[in-house]
Amino acid sequence: MTLQSGGNPGAVSRRRRIAYWVATVFLCVEFGVGGVWDLLRIPLVRPVIERLGYPEYFLIILGVWKLLAVVAMLVPRFPRLKEWAYAGMFFSLTGAIASHLAIRDRAVLLIYPSVVTLAVFVSWALRPAARREER
Amino acid sequence: MSESRRSRARTIAYWALTLIVSWEMVAGSIWDLLQIEYGRAVSDHLGYPHYLGFILGAWKLPCALTLLVPRFERLKEWAYAGAFFNYSGAAASHVLVGDGVSKWIVPIIFAAITLGSWAIRPADRRLAPHAERTALAARAWIGPVVIVVALLAISLATVPR
Numbered sequence: 001m002t003l004q005s006g007g008n009p010g011a012v013s014r015r016r017r018i019a020y021w022v023a024t025v026f027l028c029v030e031f032g033v034g035g036v037w038d039l040l041r042i043p044l045v046r047p048v049i050e051r052l053g054y055p056e057y058f059l060i061i062l063g064v065w066k067l068l069a070v071v072a073m074l075v076p077r078f079p080r081l082k083e084w085a086y087a088g089m090f091f092s093l094t095g096a097i098a099s100h101l102a103i104r105d106r107a108v109l110l111i112y113p114s115v116v117t118l119a120v121f122v123s124w125a126l127r128p129a130a131r132r133e134e135r
Numbered sequence: 136m137s138e139s140r141r142s143r144a145r146t147i148a149y150w151a152l153t154l155i156v157s158w159e160m161v162a163g164s165i166w167d168l169l170q171i172e173y174g175r176a177v178s179d180h181l182g183y184p185h186y187l188g189f190i191l192g193a194w195k196l197p198c199a200l201t202l203l204v205p206r207f208e209r210l211k212e213w214a215y216a217g218a219f220f221n222y223s224g225a226a227a228s229h230v231l232v233g234d235g236v237s238k239w240i241v242p243i244i245f246a247a248i249t250l251g252s253w254a255i256r257p258a259d260r261r262l263a264p265h266a267e268r269t270a271l272a273a274r275a276w277i278g279p280v281v282i283v284v285a286l287l288a289i290s291l292a293t294v295p296r
Contacts, residue, residue, distance in 0.1 A: 052184065053183070053184030053186075054182070054183060054184065054187075055181065055182030055183065055228075055231075055232070057182075057228070057231040057232070058183075058228070060227075060231065061224055061227050061228070061231075065220070080212060080262065083209065083212045083213070083216070083262075084212065084215075084216040084219075087212065087213040087216035087217060088216060088220055090213075091194070091216075091217055091220060095190055098186075098189075098190045099184070099186070099187075099190070102184070102186035102189070102190075103184075103186075133209075133262045133263075134262075
């Protein structure tokens with residue numbers, strides 16, 4: 001991994017920590033704001049879920065889980081809970097991408113969920129030891 | 136109850152619960168991927184698109200496989216998480232379209248069985264800090280593989296028409 005090669009260990013671990021927090025804060029904003037939007041079923045998200053063919057109430061299920069994922073990511077410790085949050089974010093994002101593909105949506109609409117999926121991967125891969133459960 | 140008796144009861148309970156979830160996942164995967172009439176009717180009733188069956192069906196088979204094989208402790212967490220989101224989502228959907236208890240109790244039971252299997256999973260199938268890793272005999276894979284093949288065969292043979 002490029003983040004671990006070269007430089008002195010202190011600088012590497014600082015870069016790694018910064019990258020982790022940038023990705024994690026981005027995810028918290030995305031899932032926090034997205035979760036509230038879903039729960040309020042604002043006019044921005046309703047047409048999207050309708051076009052994909054999902055029922056409107058699905059936004060309530062998604063919204064509740066998104067806000068819980070943010071809590072799981074932000075609290076210290078609870079590494080196993082964080083594992084579930086990462087899993088949930090990954091399943092919802094890949095599900096969104098697959099859904100856009102299934103209805104043959106414009107390719108440009110795949111970019112954003114792909115970027116968020118990448119952020120999930122970066123946050124998960126770089127999570128500090130205290131937030132990670134080792135085997 | 137003696138210590139060894141208790142641990143044997145726990146092992147049996149773990150495998151019983153895990154087999155139930157795995158079987159549901161394998162059968163569900165086949166049903167979803169084949170887009171059988173029953174699944175389409177439930178999907179229509181809940182208001183979900185039929186293609187969701189392909190997404191769910193594609194995940195359910197690796198979920199069952201992950202739960203049954205030895206090791207892969209972190210992947211097992213993801214499989215349990217996915218199974219729980221799947222069953223709780225199904226139950227919530229039935230509740231939100233106004234279905235009665237008889238409809239949502241089934242996914243609730245499967246969600247509970249999933250959590251039960253997770254709660255009593257043995258130490259060597261659990262993510263734990265500083266856990267000792269012992270060598271794994273190749274034959275430890277035989278049982279799980281046989282179970283997966285058997286569940287697949289049973290599920291394919293019993294697909295509702």
